[in-house]
Amino acid sequence: MTSSTPLRVQGLRAGYGEQQVLNGVDLEVAKGEIRIVLGSSGCGKSTLLKNVAGLEQPWAGDVVxxxxxxxxxxxxxxxxxxxxxxILFQGGALISSLTVGENVGLPLRIRQRNMPSAALREKVRFKLRQVGLEGAEDKLPGELSGGMRKRAGLARALAADPELLFCDEPSAGLDPVTSRELDDLLLELRDSLRITMVVVTHELESIRAIADRITFLSKGHVIFDGILNDAARNSPQEVQDFLARRATFHKES
Amino acid sequence: MQSAPKREPSFAEQVGGWTQDGLREIRTLALLLSESLYHSTLGLRKPKTLLPGATALQMMRLGSGALPIVLMLSALIGFTLAMQSGFQLQKYGALIFLADGVGMSMVMEIGPVMTAVILAGRSGSAITAEIATMVVQEEVAALRSMAINPVHYLVLPRFWALSVTQPLLTVASCLAGILSGLAVGVLFFQLSPSNFMDELQQAIPMRYVWQGVIKSVTFAWLIVFISVSKGLNVRGGADAVGRATTACVVNCIFAIILADAVYSFIFYM
Incomplete structure (x- = not known):
C-alpha cells in the first residue's frame, strides 16, 4: 500500500508509570523522506519511536x-x-541464540508463510548482500562487531520489504568511519528502495548526512519541525544552542 | 528551590505496598499462565514462528543436561536414607522394610521434589537469565516488531521441553535412589537383591508412580511459568537480570514445596 504521508501522529501522549514523557506530539512524515527526531537526553525521542512503532501503548493520541x-x-x-x-534497534537486537541468517529469515517466516525454504535462503543472502554482509549467514551475533550487528539488524528490518523503517540511534557506539558507512547505506537504501525512514539520533554528522527534515523534541513537545538549514537560523534558541554545542563538540573531538 | 526531604513510608504503607506488589505479581502470572497454556496447546497451529528443532534443543539444554547432577544427588540421598533407616530397622529385625522406606520415599516425595528443586536452580535460573537478557538487549521488542508473540516464541519450546524431560528425570532420580538403597542393603546389611526387589514391588503400587509423575509435570509447569514471568518482567540492566534470576529460584522452590503440600493433601486425605 502506498501513501503520500505514510506516518501521521496526532496529540500523542505517553510515559512510564506516572511519569509523562510525551506531551501531545504531532508529526507527519512524507513518503521517501528521512526524518530525524532529535533532542537532548530524556526528551522522549526513543519513547516516541516505541509508541509510533507499536512497541508501547500510548496514553492518548493517534498513530496513523x-x-x-x-x-x-x-x-x-x-x-x-x-x-x-x-525497526533497527540501537544495539541491533539480534536474537543471540540464532545465526545471522536465521535472524534475517525470521520476519520472512512470519510474513511470507508459503515461501519455500530455498527461496527464503536466497532472499536472506540477498538482504545480507544489500547491507554488505554477504557470507555472514552462519555466524552468531556474538561473533560480529558492533557495526556488523547493526548491519545485520538492518538486513532483518528490511527483510520483508517494509515501506517504513524506524532506526533507533543507528550511529550510537560506532566509530566515525563505521557510522559514516551506515549513514551512506541508509541513503542508498532510501534512494534505491524509496523507503520512508524515521531516525532517532543526536549525532550531528549523521543528521547533516542523511536528514531531509528534522523534528526537535524538548520536554515531551515538538519545538521545531523543518529542514536543518532553517533550524540553524529560524528556530527556538534551545534548538540553535543544541546544534551549536554539538557542532563545537564535533570540531573538538 | 530546595525539595522537602523524602518521608520514610510507615509500616501500614509498607504492608500496602507489599500487598499491591504481590497482587500485581499474581495478576501477571495468571495472565502469562493463560497465554502460555493457549500458545502451548491451541497455539501450536500458529504460523511457523519457531525454527525446526527449537523444542528438541530446549530438551537437551534444560532436561538432558541436568541428568548427571540429578542421578548423582539422588544416588547420594538414596544412600543416606538407606544407611540411616537400615541401622534403625536392624534393631527391630525389620531390615526387609528398607526397600519399602527407600522406595516409597524416593517415588512419592524425594524423586519428584528433588528433581524439581535441581531443575529450578539449574534450568529455571537459565530460562530467567536468558529471557531477562533478551529483554534488556531489546530482543523481545524485536520479536514484537516482527509480529511474533514473545510468549509463543519463548514459552512453547520450554513448556514442552520441561513437560517431557522432567517426568523422565524424576523416574531416573527414583531409580538412582532405589538402586543406591539396594546397594546399601546388599553391601552393608546382607539383604538379597531378589528379596529387596520383591518387597519393593509389593510396597509401591502403580498409583504412587503415577502420582509422582503428575507431581513432576506440575512442578515443571511451575518452573516454566515462574521463570518466564520473572524474565519477561525484568526492568533495568544487568543487575536487574541478577535479581530476577535469584527471585526466580526462590519463588520456584517455594511454589514447588507449596504444590507438594497441596498434592499430599489431595492424594492422602
Missing amino acids: LLEKKLDWSEGVPPGEFFENIG
Whole structure:
C-alpha cells in the first residue's frame, strides 16, 4: 500500500508509570523522506519511536501508519500493523541464540508463510548482500562487531520489504568511519528502495548526512519541525544552542 | 528551590505496598499462565514462528543436561536414607522394610521434589537469565516488531521441553535412589537383591508412580511459568537480570514445596 504521508501522529501522549514523557506530539512524515527526531537526553525521542512503532501503548493520541490507525483494543497491535514496518534497534537486537541468517529469515517466516525454504535462503543472502554482509549467514551475533550487528539488524528490518523503517540511534557506539558507512547505506537504501525512514539520533554528522527534515523534541513537545538549514537560523534558541554545542563538540573531538 | 526531604513510608504503607506488589505479581502470572497454556496447546497451529528443532534443543539444554547432577544427588540421598533407616530397622529385625522406606520415599516425595528443586536452580535460573537478557538487549521488542508473540516464541519450546524431560528425570532420580538403597542393603546389611526387589514391588503400587509423575509435570509447569514471568518482567540492566534470576529460584522452590503440600493433601486425605 502506498501513501503520500505514510506516518501521521496526532496529540500523542505517553510515559512510564506516572511519569509523562510525551506531551501531545504531532508529526507527519512524507513518503521517501528521512526524518530525524532529535533532542537532548530524556526528551522522549526513543519513547516516541516505541509508541509510533507499536512497541508501547500510548496514553492518548493517534498513530496513523499507511492510512491505518494503530489499534490497541486487544492489548497489542494487530499483526498486520507490523507487516509494513521494519525497526533497527540501537544495539541491533539480534536474537543471540540464532545465526545471522536465521535472524534475517525470521520476519520472512512470519510474513511470507508459503515461501519455500530455498527461496527464503536466497532472499536472506540477498538482504545480507544489500547491507554488505554477504557470507555472514552462519555466524552468531556474538561473533560480529558492533557495526556488523547493526548491519545485520538492518538486513532483518528490511527483510520483508517494509515501506517504513524506524532506526533507533543507528550511529550510537560506532566509530566515525563505521557510522559514516551506515549513514551512506541508509541513503542508498532510501534512494534505491524509496523507503520512508524515521531516525532517532543526536549525532550531528549523521543528521547533516542523511536528514531531509528534522523534528526537535524538548520536554515531551515538538519545538521545531523543518529542514536543518532553517533550524540553524529560524528556530527556538534551545534548538540553535543544541546544534551549536554539538557542532563545537564535533570540531573538538 | 530546595525539595522537602523524602518521608520514610510507615509500616501500614509498607504492608500496602507489599500487598499491591504481590497482587500485581499474581495478576501477571495468571495472565502469562493463560497465554502460555493457549500458545502451548491451541497455539501450536500458529504460523511457523519457531525454527525446526527449537523444542528438541530446549530438551537437551534444560532436561538432558541436568541428568548427571540429578542421578548423582539422588544416588547420594538414596544412600543416606538407606544407611540411616537400615541401622534403625536392624534393631527391630525389620531390615526387609528398607526397600519399602527407600522406595516409597524416593517415588512419592524425594524423586519428584528433588528433581524439581535441581531443575529450578539449574534450568529455571537459565530460562530467567536468558529471557531477562533478551529483554534488556531489546530482543523481545524485536520479536514484537516482527509480529511474533514473545510468549509463543519463548514459552512453547520450554513448556514442552520441561513437560517431557522432567517426568523422565524424576523416574531416573527414583531409580538412582532405589538402586543406591539396594546397594546399601546388599553391601552393608546382607539383604538379597531378589528379596529387596520383591518387597519393593509389593510396597509401591502403580498409583504412587503415577502420582509422582503428575507431581513432576506440575512442578515443571511451575518452573516454566515462574521463570518466564520473572524474565519477561525484568526492568533495568544487568543487575536487574541478577535479581530476577535469584527471585526466580526462590519463588520456584517455594511454589514447588507449596504444590507438594497441596498434592499430599489431595492424594492422602
